[in-house]
Amino acid sequence: MKLKYVLLTLLVGLVFTSCSKDSDSDATKNAEPDEINDFVWKAMNSWYYWQPKVANLSDSKIASTNNYANFINGKTPDVLFYSLLYQRGTVDRFSWIENSNEVVYASKIAEVKKNGGFNYGLYPKDLNNVNFVALINYVVPDSPAALAGLKRGDVITKINGKQLTASNYDQLEDTQVTLTLAASVGFVSTGLVTTDKAGTVNVTQADIDENPxxxxxxxxxxxxxxxxxxxxxxxxxxxxxxxxxxxxxxxxxxxxxxxxxxxxxxxxxxxxxxxxxxxxxxxxxxxxIYLDFNDKHNSEDGFEYLTDxxxxxxxxxxxxxxxxxxxxxxxxxxxxxxxxxxxxxxxxxxxxxxxxxxxxxxxxxxxxxxxFVGSITLYDSPEYDYASYANRSTKHKWQLQPITFAxxxxxxxxxxxxxxxxxxxxxxxxxxxxxxxxxxxxxxxxxxxxxxxxxxxxxxxQSAERISFRNNNLASFNSTNAAKGLYIEDFKNLKK
Missing domain, CATH: 3.90.226.10 (2-enoyl-CoA Hydratase; Chain A, domain 1)
Structure with missing residues (x-):
């Protein structure tokens, strides 16, 4: 199947971690592969960019049905998926999986989506990388954040009454949040010092089609x-x-x-x-631009050209x-x-x-x-090489967003x-x-x-010259990039 009929996406954002754990299972002599995990493994075996470098994605893994079943069974789909990534968190920082019956938001080139209407960046307050502040980069006009009085340059110090940290910053994406803003931000030799404004700001998400x-x-x-x-x-x-x-x-x-x-x-x-x-x-x-896929999809390699x-x-x-x-x-x-x-x-x-x-x-x-790598959304549609949302299995909601090209x-x-x-x-x-x-x-x-x-x-x-540290991990704490990416589209498969 040519990818010109498939939505490709370059996804920026955090590597989503799984809270599930491996469960013990007894290998059986005539084990049958778990249906969902079979989809996860085979889709990754076909499309994953680093498939040749992952031993557990080798074609030889499926030579024995019994051994293959014993390998993939006994894991939740997300645990299996993340175990198949190549140097997860270092080389592959972007592949992820989700359990949803909607088209993966990251693979949509345009959408109305629920959010509070404020874009922010996360900054460590000191060298410990525990306490953070969120700087509001901009506020979408007429959004809930704008109506609540938030503005570009505001600094969020607390969420729902608690100090913003590496453990709770994701709550900034919740449906409803209560924010504490800084009255002042100062610099010391090793970080930021803030004082809080009295009162809080409440923001409830709404459907927003943001004009970029x-x-x-x-x-x-x-x-x-x-x-x-x-x-x-x-x-x-x-x-x-x-x-x-x-x-x-x-x-x-x-x-x-x-x-x-x-x-x-x-x-x-x-x-x-x-x-x-x-x-x-x-x-x-x-x-x-030139796109490069794994050896199983070399026919998809090629240039995209400038047009007037x-x-x-x-x-x-x-x-x-x-x-x-x-x-x-x-x-x-x-x-x-x-x-x-x-x-x-x-x-x-x-x-x-x-x-x-x-x-x-x-x-x-x-x-x-x-x-500088990207992905397509993979669905449980083996007859379409796992690339068709319309022809996916409806028995489950799992969808994959692995890196599939550079x-x-x-x-x-x-x-x-x-x-x-x-x-x-x-x-x-x-x-x-x-x-x-x-x-x-x-x-x-x-x-x-x-x-x-x-x-x-x-x-x-105002100068920040007194601040002596420069955190190289700022981007890894920026959840605002999670729903964005690069998409390559041909709209023959969409409504005209």
């Missing part, structure tokens, strides 16, 4: 007409809004662009390709439905400035790595996640572990300095504008 084109502003410095665009997710149901933003920049005479991808965990590859053309536009029909058209979709029954095709509005820029952070991943990293083969890309901020730029260069920015900004410097989008108090935006204009811009940025 979060902010645009034209800034003029002499002959420099600088566009500042905040883009928070490559959502294909907002392709027309993204294209319209570039039409506006065309009419504004933009000749320099600051693209803010600090909070962008990924999205549609089709949209990422369109964005590259909107920025430059002179490389139509040229290769942009973009598809426009609408959500129907929470699925992207093709409406029309638009010509891409391009700025024809030979150089751009991209703001990045430890939350920048997947399609955002692809944009940097692939676009820089055609134009000059200057990065500013903090190291990115480092996600991706590269057009020259197939070896990818870095993470993208290290050209101009490094201490991630803790954002505390006390994040106000509304576009304010030059923002240290990353300030640096970009200074590079473009050659001027030193005056602002009242």
């Amino acid at each position: 084109v979060a902010y645009y502003e034209k800034k003029v410095y002499g002959s420099k007409n600088i566009g500042y665009l905040v883009y928070n997710s490559f959502k294909s149901d907002y392709n027309d809004e993204l294209n319209a933003a570039f039409a506006k920049m065309q009419s504004d005479g933009i000749n320099e662009l600051v693209l803010d991808l600090r909070y962008n965990g990924g999205g549609s590859l089709e949209t990422a390709i369109a964005l590259a053309q909107m920025i430059n536009g002179s490389n139509t029909s040229k290769p942009y 058209k973009v598809n426009v979709y609408n959500l129907v029954d929470n699925e992207p439905t093709f409406e029309r095709e638009e010509s891409i509005n391009s700025l024809s820029l030979p150089k751009i400035y991209v703001l990045v952070s430890f939350e920048t991943a997947s399609a955002s990293e692809l944009t940097i790595q692939c676009l820089k083969k055609y134009i000059d890309v200057v990065t500013i901020g903090d190291e990115t996640v480092g996600k 991706y590269y730029n057009k020259d197939k260069d070896v990818n870095p572990t993470k993208i290290t920015p050209n101009h490094d900004i201490n991630p803790y410097l954002v505390f006390n300095n994040l106000v509304e989008f576009g304010n030059v108090k923002d240290p990353c935006l300030k640096k970009a504008l200074e590079l473009i204009t050659g001027q030193t811009l005056s602002s009242k940025t």
Whole structure:
């Protein structure tokens, strides 16, 4: 089955841990494979990118039905799945499994989903990596968080009355939360010191279809007409809004662009390709990204090409439905400035790595996640090589999201572990300095504008120079990336 009929996804987020335990079982002489575990093993054997490196996924494992059954039986599906990962937590940081009868959210290129409407990053308060604070990166307009009074730059110290820690931060994603905010944030030699505001803020989740084109502003410095665009997710149901933003920049005479991808965990590859053309536009029909699968699916290897058209979709029954095709509005820029952070991943990293083969890309901020592999969602549909949701077994709800391919730029260069920015900004410097989008108090935006204009811009940025530690595990505690990724789609199998 060709993957052009299958939804592929590059998922950014936390490695989900299982709370289930192996259970003891007696091997029987004529054991029969457990039906669900048989699906888990065979789907992984077929598609898992590192299948040749995992001894327990070897084809020889299935040579003896009895031995195979004794191996896979006696485990819950999630325990079996995680036991099959290649160097879990180091090499494979992203594969996961879930027990749900819905289409895996991570494999949807566009959706309305329940959330509180605030995006945040998690920061250790000290070297112990136990106590944390959550910095609100932005708030979705008219969302429950906005109505509750939360704003960009607010710092969450407690959740439901308890100090935010590595053990309870996931409660920030609960249906209803009570938040305590910091009245002040200070720096000492080894971390952060906060004092709390009186009172709390309650946020209840609602259905939100977030517009990822979060902010645009034209800034003029002499002959420099600088566009500042905040883009928070490559959502294909907002392709027309993204294209319209570039039409506006065309009419504004933009000749320099600051693209803010600090909070962008990924999205549609089709949209990422369109964005590259909107920025430059002179490389139509040229290769942009190369996909590499395991040896069992070498026929799926190949290039995705740049195009001067973009598809426009609408959500129907929470699925992207093709409406029309638009010509891409391009700025024809030979150089751009991209703001990045430890939350920048997947399609955002692809944009940097692939676009820089055609134009000059200057990065500013903090190291990115480092996600240059991807996945397809696997279902219990063996006759369709485990890739069909419509033809899945309805006897259970288990679905897999294993890494199934790696991706590269057009020259197939070896990818870095993470993208290290050209101009490094201490991630803790954002505390006390994040106000509304576009304010030059923002240290990353300030640096970009200074590079473009050659001027030193005056602002009242508060310094974090006294903080002596730099935590390299910030991204691993950022749960906001969990539902984002890179998706490669062909909509022949969807409603038109």
